[in-house]
Amino acid sequence: MDFLSQTYYFDFESDEIQEFVRDFKDDSLLPKEKAKLLYVKVRDSFRYDPYFLSFSKEHFKASNLVKQKKGHCIDKSIILIAGLRSLGIPARIRLAKVKNHIAIDRLTEKFGTNELTPHGMVDLLLEEKWLKASPAFNRSLCKMCNVQPLDFDGENDSIFQEYNNEGKEFMEYLEDYGHFEDVPLDFMEANAREHYPHIFGNDKNKKEFWL
Template sequence: MEQYLKETAYLNYSAKEIQDLIEPFKNKGLTPVEIAKQVYLLVRDGYRYDPYTISIDKNHYIASNLAVKTKGHCIDKAIILIAALRGLGIPARLRLAKVTNHIAVERLTERFGTNVLTPHGMAEVYLNGNWVKATPAFNKELCILCKVAPLEFDGETDSMFQEYNQEGAAFMEYLEDYGTFDDVPLNFMLENIREHYPTVFAVDTDKTTFKF
């Protein structure tokens, strides 16, 4: 379990940016479950979801760099959540997967050539002897626009994207599980991105961040 509490170059929770983020949750007499639930909501709604930026720059994925932004990709938000929880003494790790997004896909399909999102990132949190999935990607405002209920996290059951929205339309489909990682697996992520979005990198091979 020690590796899931460890500070790393990416999950640098002793940095001021992360310490500022988690300060309100320290020494409040809260249980680990209560802390995890509140930090989850902070990350879910405090950072707007942005699927239109792809970065292959390792500095992009450092938690302290992400924490000062106003928006982020699903992996970005998962990294913030994991670093914050580890900084509060709660074991957490990254889980990656491949999903198909069926809602508002026109821009995604135009830019990426597909509505498949990969790697999709979520957190797993160790609470009361169990690993529980937490997906803070979609902020509440975006969920309202997509007509899907915001994902809650109770610290006991897995919080994962719904298969259908509130109108019964297909919303999100999990295609492949890449497993869990105790740190940000940058090489795996870069290989995955290049494999699934080859046209994104075909124009300018010197760029490290692509915005659409």
């Protein structure tokens, strides 16, 4: 797969995504520069919010997500992937399990753990090299957590910060589920149900949860 195609989820030909990336459709910008600018825009335009879970197909369409003011890591990764593909940069979704060592009390209370899964990030191809980029944590959240905002230089992986500004453990990667050709909705739901059964209860049909 070339990881440039439009899909149901990465619907970058939509008016919403085209408008979002309009400023980067500049032939004077190299692909690396476009990727760096788009990464920052996705990182800081949407407030990170892990407290709404949805497993409906419609929710994960990039054209729907980009209209929101907040989203979790998978939401923001989908927006970034759609934007990158619209700019001719191959991109795909990667999922993992992470541990937040400075988890706020509400997060630990709602999930019953400081382990978050599935965590979404982006694989993108620049100069024949696949790189990882994690646009989840916006600048204001990083300030609150006393950690430097995660940047992307277009040459190296940009994955969660291991330590905060005081040298305390911040984020830890526990498991890498690999990359996927499209949004693996069934895998995501099964993974979440396995790790957070108390959230779902006995309702096998409910697809959205406010925590």
